[in-house]
Amino acid sequence: MNRLSALLLAIVAAGIGAFLVQSGAIKGLSIPGLGALPGINLGGGNTTLNGNVPPRLGDTIRVATWNIQAFGESKLQDPAAMNIIVQVLRNFDVIAIQEIRAINQDVVLDLVNQLNAGGQHHYDYVLGPRLGRTTSKEQYAFIFDMASIEVDRQQLYTLEDKDDLLHREPLVGWFRARLAPEQSQLAFTFSLVNVHTDPDEVDRELDVMDDVLFAVQGDSRHEDDTILLGDFNVNDRNLRQLGKVNGLAWVVSNTPTNTRGSAQYDNMFFLRAATPEFTGRGGVYDYLREFNLSIDQALKVSDHLPVWAEFSAIEGGRPGPVASRPGSFPTE
Numbered sequence: 001m002n003r004l005s006a007l008l009l010a011i012v013a014a015g016i017g018a019f020l021v022q023s024g025a026i027k028g029l030s031i032p033g034l035g036a037l038p039g040i041n042l043g044g045g046n047t048t049l050n051g052n053v054p055p056r057l058g059d060t061i062r063v064a065t066w067n068i069q070a071f072g073e074s075k076l077q078d079p080a081a082m083n084i085i086v087q088v089l090r091n092f093d094v095i096a097i098q099e100i101r102a103i104n105q106d107v108v109l110d111l112v113n114q115l116n117a118g119g120q121h122h123y124d125y126v127l128g129p130r131l132g133r134t135t136s137k138e139q140y141a142f143i144f145d146m147a148s149i150e151v152d153r154q155q156l157y158t159l160e161d162k163d164d165l166l167h168r169e170p171l172v173g174w175f176r177a178r179l180a181p182e183q184s185q186l187a188f189t190f191s192l193v194n195v196h197t198d199p200d201e202v203d204r205e206l207d208v209m210d211d212v213l214f215a216v217q218g219d220s221r222h223e224d225d226t227i228l229l230g231d232f233n234v235n236d237r238n239l240r241q242l243g244k245v246n247g248l249a250w251v252v253s254n255t256p257t258n259t260r261g262s263a264q265y266d267n268m269f270f271l272r273a274a275t276p277e278f279t280g281r282g283g284v285y286d287y288l289r290e291f292n293l294s295i296d297q298a299l300k301v302s303d304h305l306p307v308w309a310e311f312s313a314i315e316g317g318r319p320g321p322v323a324s325r326p327g328s329f330p331t332e
């Protein structure tokens with residue numbers, strides 16, 4: 001296993017549309033060796049390519065990831081593409097977004113304003129810093145429905161990699177399902193690790209994703225429900241060191257996630273034993289079929305399809321006492 005020998009968890013606090021780097025860091029974490037056991041695909045073979053996302057089962061939340069290809073001011077000025085993007089995002093409670101490319105730091109705010117147009121929806125977001133070794137910088141964001149999800153803005157951070165093993169260091173957020181006040185101690189809490197690997201360095205980066213997973217699990221919150229999600233630029237048959245993690249589960253198997261239907265890039269990974277909240281439902285959202293788009297129309301939206309999964313809103317997947325869970329998350 002390659003080591004992120006100089007991995008630091010640099011805490012990055014995010015407000016609406018901005019981020020603030022705080023002083024201090026958590027020392028690098030030593031990750032014990034893992035047995036080379038295969039991961040567990042919970043999809044049971046080929047993943048379904050979904051048009052309509054099926055109705056919810058009970059108290060659940062929908063988590064998604066989407067590379068909205070080169071999202072910036074040009075795409076914001078395309079009403080047809082934005083109409084599709086807004087309709088797609090409204091299917092989900094929290095969405096990890098990759099490939100935001102804009103110097104203007106208001107592009108995600110503009111997207112969220114369109115999501116909230118009409119007053120029936122109340123989405124918000126947190127945004128990471130601009131990342132990249134070249135002049136072409138990208139940002140990660142998490143967009144979430146305030147009716148069903150809470151975020152601790154003080155616990156948003158970017159992994160700092162002093163050995164420069166990752167082109168775009170993942171953005172980590174800590175979330176909680178929003179339940180009625182009398183049930184708040186039962187709510188599912190989870191960390192999301194937003195990832196976009198470099199396609200030219202994907203082998204090396206995949207070989208440190210296992211370290212990333214365990215580093216985030218071992219941070220100051222010790223959140224066992226840690227989900228890696230994003231654009232990994234690889235299919236589930238070539239996960240390298242990440243795929244050898246004992247008990248690893250993933251959502252998409254043997255199914256393309258690009259818009260042309262020719263390759264699998266995007267996925268969600270978590271430890272099966274640590275996250276029993278996963279209901280077993282998820283897949284690839286095929287907005288071409290859902291909105292009857294031509295391939296040219298769809299590619300103006302993105303060259304990727306969203307990947308989603310459903311989780312119980314109750315910690316452990318059923319009502320019961322939850323130890324050491326905060327009563328409320330800060331909102332500012």
